[in-house]
Amino acid sequence: MKTMNVSVVTPDGPVYSEDVEMVIAKTQGGELGVLPGHIPMVSPLKIGAVKLNTPSGTDFIAVSGGFLEVRSDQVTILAQAAETAGAIDIKRAEEAKQRAEERLANKQADLDVQRAELALRRALNRIKVGSRNV
Numbered sequence: 001m002k003t004m005n006v007s008v009v010t011p012d013g014p015v016y017s018e019d020v021e022m023v024i025a026k027t028q029g030g031e032l033g034v035l036p037g038h039i040p041m042v043s044p045l046k047i048g049a050v051k052l053n054t055p056s057g058t059d060f061i062a063v064s065g066g067f068l069e070v071r072s073d074q075v076t077i078l079a080q081a082a083e084t085a086g087a088i089d090i091k092r093a094e095e096a097k098q099r100a101e102e103r104l105a106n107k108q109a110d111l112d113v114q115r116a117e118l119a120l121r122r123a124l125n126r127i128k129v130g131s132r133n134v
């Protein structure tokens with residue numbers, strides 16, 4: 001099968017770069033599958049798992065939003081934070097989940113609800129990808 005290079009880049013540096021047969025990502029407009037030869041496009045991503053079918057297996061990356069760009073058989077994902085499944089500290093994500101859930105349950109007057117909800121979604125996504133339960 002034909003391949004294309006997929007790079008995942010964050011402000012902390014590159015997270016992933018492999019030759020991939022297919023990318024499946026959750027965009028704001030729904031699930032998107034990209035094969036080699038796809039037309040150029042840019043799409044905003046949701047907090048979610050990116051699935052990468054490589055010639056040697058399947059990789060998963062937890063992405064905390066950002067953008068996916070397709071350009072001449074090169075896919076670039078630019079995200080504020082992204083981790084490969086193996087790089088995820090599940091205990092840390094469980095703790096982040098618990099903090100966010102407690103904040104949302106306590107509803108203190110100065111609570112930034114959107115911030116807490118986003119933290120919860122990042123944590124749930126990391127737990128899912130880190131435990132390969134995608």
Ligand code: ATP
Nearest residue numbers: 064081082083087088089090092093096119122126
């Ligand atoms: P936390 O409260 O645990 O920091 P967070 O969702 O606020 O979670 P982010 O701001 O999204 O964290 O990420 C900050 C940095 O920490 C990023 O580089 C991200 O890749 C990394 N990171 C966050 N959570 C984890 C995790 N569970 N395992 C590995 N790296 C993580």
